[in-house]
Amino acid sequence: MTALAAPASAAANTTPQRVCGSGYKTVNSAAVGSLGTVYLTYNSANGKNCVATIRNNPGSAVGMSAWINIPDTSQGSSDYGRYTSYAGPVYAYGKGHCVSWGGSIGNTSVDVGSSNCHALKESRVTRTR
Template identity: 75%
Template sequence: MRFTRSVLAASATAALALGTMTAVASPASAAPDTNPQKVCGSGYKTVNSAPVGSLGTVYLTYNASNGQNCVATIRNNPGRAVAMSAWIYVPDTEESHYDEGLFTSYAGPVYAYGKGHCVDWGGSIANTYVQVHGSNCGALKEHRVTFTR
């Protein structure tokens, strides 16, 4: 009886290990493992976004309690590290912040004080770039540009 239990326990352990290895080995094609609020922090709400081709999205968020904007570029399918960026610029104050590098899931966060100001922002994933100029300016119409290099 003791031998049967040991064999059953070993078989169950092996099956669990195989299932775990299979789950870990599967490609990262599920939904992103994060969102703009996780990247920027609590209190930040998405106020604008722009697709980065089919690769992901650049998000502009705002925290009403401190007047800060935050930008994060988030991939649709996290995985192997690729070149990514996130940036923000406030023309009135000339404040700018930029984050770029090789990332598996997201670039950023980058922050700038934006209460009462228009902001320019954007990001990139691999060779696809997005720029949004004159954003969140009330009646003024923003200008979006997407391009590949």
């Protein structure tokens, strides 16, 4: 499943909680090279995860993405576009499931698989095109 989020706008010093909404707490993150960070957040009240990719230095619009996939349930969401500050938010119900997620800024991307699973070791891959 792919769902497009509303276009992200410039927001200096934004946080994953500002992007995802109240009740979401950061449970994991991954650097997107030196350009920014992709955050995995979770809301225990509704069982949903949210992913947002946030640039370190907002500026001119560049290609960015944020995505999430729950492999056990085939639920997922993604946001790809040209943004000045952040991509996302993207949401998926993930309570009790492993989560795959990631994002990109410019030509650098990070993919995290088998994340937040008690039994499995997560995998991280950072690529520069």
